[in-house]
Amino acid sequence: MSVLLEVRNLEAFYGRTKALHGVSFSMMAGGITTILGANGAGKTTTLRAISRMVRTAGAILFEGQSLEQRATEDVVRLGIAHAPEGRGTFVHLTVEENLTLGAWGRRDRGGRAEDFERVFGYFPVLRARRRQVAGTLSGGEQQMLSVARALMLRPRLLLLDEPSLGLAPMVVREIFRILRTVNRDAGVTILLVEQNAALALDLADHVFLLETGRVVMEGPSEKLKSDDAIRRAYLGY
Amino acid sequence: MDIFIQQVVSGLATGGIYASVALALVMIYQATDVVNFGQGSMAMFATYICWAMLNAGVPYWGAFAATLAIAFVGGVVVERVVIRPVENAPILSVVIVTLGLLVIFTSIAGWIWTYVQKPFPSPFPSKPLKAGNIVLGAHDVGQIGVTLIVLLCIYLFFRFTPLGLAMRAAAHNPVSSRLVGIRVGRMLALGWGLASVFGAVAGMMVAPILTLEPNMMGGVQLYAFAAATLGGFSSPGGAVLGGFIVGVVENLVGTYVSFIGTELKLTVALAMIIAVLLVKPSGLFGTTVVKRV
Numbered sequence: 135m136s137v138l139l140e141v142r143n144l145e146a147f148y149g150r151t152k153a154l155h156g157v158s159f160s161m162m163a164g165g166i167t168t169i170l171g172a173n174g175a176g177k178t179t180t181l182r183a184i185s186r187m188v189r190t191a192g193a194i195l196f197e198g199q200s201l202e203q204r205a206t207e208d209v210v211r212l213g214i215a216h217a218p219e220g221r222g223t224f225v226h227l228t229v230e231e232n233l234t235l236g237a238w239g240r241r242d243r244g245g246r247a248e249d250f251e252r253v254f255g256y257f258p259v260l261r262a263r264r265r266q267v268a269g270t271l272s273g274g275e276q277q278m279l280s281v282a283r284a285l286m287l288r289p290r291l292l293l294l295d296e297p298s299l300g301l302a303p304m305v306v307r308e309i310f311r312i313l314r315t316v317n318r319d320a321g322v323t324i325l326l327v328e329q330n331a332a333l334a335l336d337l338a339d340h341v342f343l344l345e346t347g348r349v350v351m352e353g354p355s356e357k358l359k360s361d362d363a364i365r366r367a368y369l370g371y
Numbered sequence: 372m373d374i375f376i377q378q379v380v381s382g383l384a385t386g387g388i389y390a391s392v393a394l395a396l397v398m399i400y401q402a403t404d405v406v407n408f409g410q411g412s413m414a415m416f417a418t419y420i421c422w423a424m425l426n427a428g429v430p431y432w433g434a435f436a437a438t439l440a441i442a443f444v445g446g447v448v449v450e451r452v453v454i455r456p457v458e459n460a461p462i463l464s465v466v467i468v469t470l471g472l473l474v475i476f477t478s479i480a481g482w483i484w485t486y487v488q489k490p491f492p493s494p495f496p497s498k499p500l501k502a503g504n505i506v507l508g509a510h511d512v513g514q515i516g517v518t519l520i521v522l523l524c525i526y527l528f529f530r531f532t533p534l535g536l537a538m539r540a541a542a543h544n545p546v547s548s549r550l551v552g553i554r555v556g557r558m559l560a561l562g563w564g565l566a567s568v569f570g571a572v573a574g575m576m577v578a579p580i581l582t583l584e585p586n587m588m589g590g591v592q593l594y595a596f597a598a599a600t601l602g603g604f605s606s607p608g609g610a611v612l613g614g615f616i617v618g619v620v621e622n623l624v625g626t627y628v629s630f631i632g633t634e635l636k637l638t639v640a641l642a643m644i645i646a647v648l649l650v651k652p653s654g655l656f657g658t659t660v661v662k663r664v
Contacts, residue, residue, distance in 0.1 A: 185550065210552035222547035224540050234533070235540050239552020283551065 138163040138291060138323050139184070144192040146176070146183045146347075153179040155347040156192070161325060161340070163290075166317050168326040168334040168355070170368055171344035177327040178219050180344070181293045184325075185209055185216045196291070210239035215289035219296060221280040225269030229260055232268050232279055236286030246286075253282040256312045274305035281309065285316065292316070294326045298333060306330070310337055331368035335359050373504045378622045384511035385594075386618020388580065391518040391573035392588065392595035393602070393610040395566045398525060400604045402562025404542045405454070405465050409472025411588030411595070413449070413567055414574035416476045417442040419484055421575055422491060422583055431494050435575060439568050446567025450560045458559070480585040491578035514576040518611065521569055525607045538562055590637060594621070597640040600647050603657020613655065617643060 139161040146154040154176045161167050169177045182188045184196075186206045194201040201209055210216075215236075224232050233253065237246055254261035257278040263271060268279060277297055284292055294313070298306040310333055316322050328334035335341065335355045343351040343364070351358070358364050392411060399407045407413075417438055424434035453472065457464045495513035499506050529535040541548045541558035548555050574588065581587050598617045602609025617640060625636045647654060 187546075187549075206549040207552050207554050210550065216550050218547070218550060222544070222550060224544050224547060226543050227536070227540065231536055231540075234536060235548075235551045235553070238533075238537060287551070 136163050137161070138197060139325070140193075140195040141180075141184075142193040142195075144180070144183055144190060144194065146179045147189045147191075148179075153188075153347055154183065154190075157344070157347065157349055159342050159349060159352065161291075161323065163323055164317075164321055165340055166313075166324045166326065166338045167340045167342065168328055168338035169342045169344055170328070170331050170334060173329075174346070175344040176347040177344055178295055179347075181216060181218075181295055181325070181327055184214065184293060207239065210287065211241065213287065213290040214293065215284035215287040215291070216293040217280040217284045217295065217297065219299075221276050222283075223268045223271075223276050223279060225267070227268055228265055229268055229271070229279060230264040232283050233260075233264075233286050236283035237288075240287055249286050249288065253285050256285070256315065257282050274301050274309075277301060277305070277309060278312075281312070285320075285322075288320075289322055292322050292324045294324060294328075296327055296329055298328060298330045306333065313337060331364075374626070375623075377505055378626050379619055380505055380507050382619030382622035383515065383615055384507065384618070385622065386598075386615035387511065387515035387518050388573070388577050388591055388614075389594040389598045389617050390611040390614025391514070391521065391576060392570065392591055393598035393614045394518065394521055394525060394607060395570035395573060396595055396599045397604055397607050397610045398569055399562060399566035400599075401529065401607070402538045402542050402566065403450075403454075403559045405469070406604070407472070407566065408466065408469040408592075409476060410469075410566065410570050411592030412473045412476035412480075412585075413442075413445070414570035414577075415583075415585060415588045416480050417445070417567070417571035418491065418574035418578045418583055418587070419480055421571075422484075422489060422578075425492065431492060435494070438571055438575065442567045442571035443564040446564040447560045449567070450563035454559070454563065455556070477585045484585070486585055489583040491575075491583045493579035510579055514580075517572060517576055518614075521572055522607055522611050525569070529607075534561075593637060594618075594640045597643045597647075599654075600644050601654055603654025606654065606656035609654055609656030 137160050142158050144154050144157040145152060157180060169180060171177050179188060183190045184194055184201065186201060186204055186209050190202065196212055196214065224235065233250060237249060259275055260279060260282055263275065268276065271279060281297065297309055313324060314337060317324055326334060326338060335358065338355045341353060341355045341358045342349050392414065395410050395414065396407065399405060399410065420441055421434050421438040424437060425431065449472065453468060457468050493510040495510045497509065499508050500512060529539060537553045538558045538561065541553050541555045542562065545555045577591060578587065594617055598613035599610045601616060602611065602613030621636055621639050624631055624639050
């Protein structure tokens with residue numbers, strides 16, 4: 135396995151406020167990594183730093199290429215899809231138009247029909263609603279649309295920000311089941327930020343624990359699941 | 372009865388003018404989420420450029436095409452130089468900047484070409500069309516036709532091309548657009564360029580009727596705002612229909628309500644804007660987006 139993403143000594147700033155204080159980690163290609171942490175620990179900021187949506191210092195390397203000097207649009211073109219906090223739905227546009235836009239940053243424009251079939255296979259409800267304006271979808275459907283839109287890029291790295299937020303447990307389980315399929319069948323590496331630690335630990339093979347902008351613990355999820363401190367703080371039993 | 376029909380027909384002719392400027396306003400709103408108060412004066416300026424070329428002996432359609440190209444580049448440049456710096460500023464700042472464009476283009480035109488009215492040629496025959504006692508100028512018909520063609524182009528562009536889709540996305544949701552790889556800045560500049568082209572078409576169609584002078588579009592722009600508000604800023608078709616309605620209503624009110632006459636006609640446009648904003652703020656065909664969370 136090779137390293138897909140490497141982050142070294144990453145700092146991030148909102149105006150003068152520092153949100154990350156030297157975060158370092160690396161991710162293997164083909165895996166699922168999750169970032170756990172309390173509110174304000176810097177989880178979303180880490181994803182935003184990779185997508186170049188926030189000012190940073192330090193190094194971010196994707197397949198050995200540095201991302202720091204690139205614009206968001208160019209990071210996308212390298213094959214990094216980001217399903218952002220709040221889902222980022224184009225509420226004025228139809229489901230189909232949302233998905234079409236998802237493939238905008240792809241270098242080769244061919245095979246779009248297959249991609250539609252593939253994401254409709256994962257999320258049949260989107261096929262039924264393909265002509266509907268996305269703003270009228272339910273929260274769960276919009277989250278599925280967000281993941282589906284990201285998959286239209288045929289990404290090599292998928293950044294997911296709290297896909298379970300505000301959704302019914304059944305919908306969340308469905309989405310996580312599909313994420314596992316996507317990772318296994320399409321070989322998409324996933325970096326997941328999640329507040330639902332139990333779910334995230336089940337899905338991920340590797341875990342980072344962020345606290346106030348620093349990585350305080352990391353390891354295989356099996357190992358962290360059995361850690362008493364983690365269990366008490368994040369799993370609540 | 373003939374007078375009534377004649378007034379409706381003349382109203383449609385002026386309505387076509389309002390519709391064409393309203394289209395440019397809607398175009399820029401769709402593409403960049405900004406209302407451009409300088410649209411009319413940019414159109415007037417483009418018309419002057421066409422006039423200068425005609426004066427230098429360039430044939431009409433050559434000058435027409437060259438003007439569209441210059442208008443496109445001009446629109447892009449205005450976006451890059453003037454609008455880009457206030458892109459993330461509050462909406463009020465952007466509005467003030469576009470008002471500034473209105474003043475600047477008007478004064479520069481006055482400075483270069485003076486405020487003396489100049490005749491501007493029409494590409495259509497001068498012989499009026501007659502049906503019974505109803506008379507309609509050939510230019511009016513041609514101008515309405517041009518407006519409808521522009522409308523069709525805008526509709527097809529936004530509805531069926533990937534670029535049109537990306538432009539709508541960039542206007543409504545720039546953050547998400549960047550996350551799918553759309554170059555938002557480029558889309559906004561393109562939107563200004565295209566709106567400037569449609570504005571130039573409107574200017575060159577209006578000038579033969581109003582004669583060319585730096586304040587030519589002042590009144591027209593106000594009516595165009597009424598038209599776009601009436602039809603809905605998010606709907607090109609609505610804006611065109613709004614233009615015709617405003618033109619006809621303005622004409623009928625001017626004819627049949629004696630105290631309004633020609634002096635108070637402009638007030639009709641303002642009254643219509645206020646009435647629409649009170650009753651249906653999104654306009655007749657505008658969409659209010661329903662969000663579920």
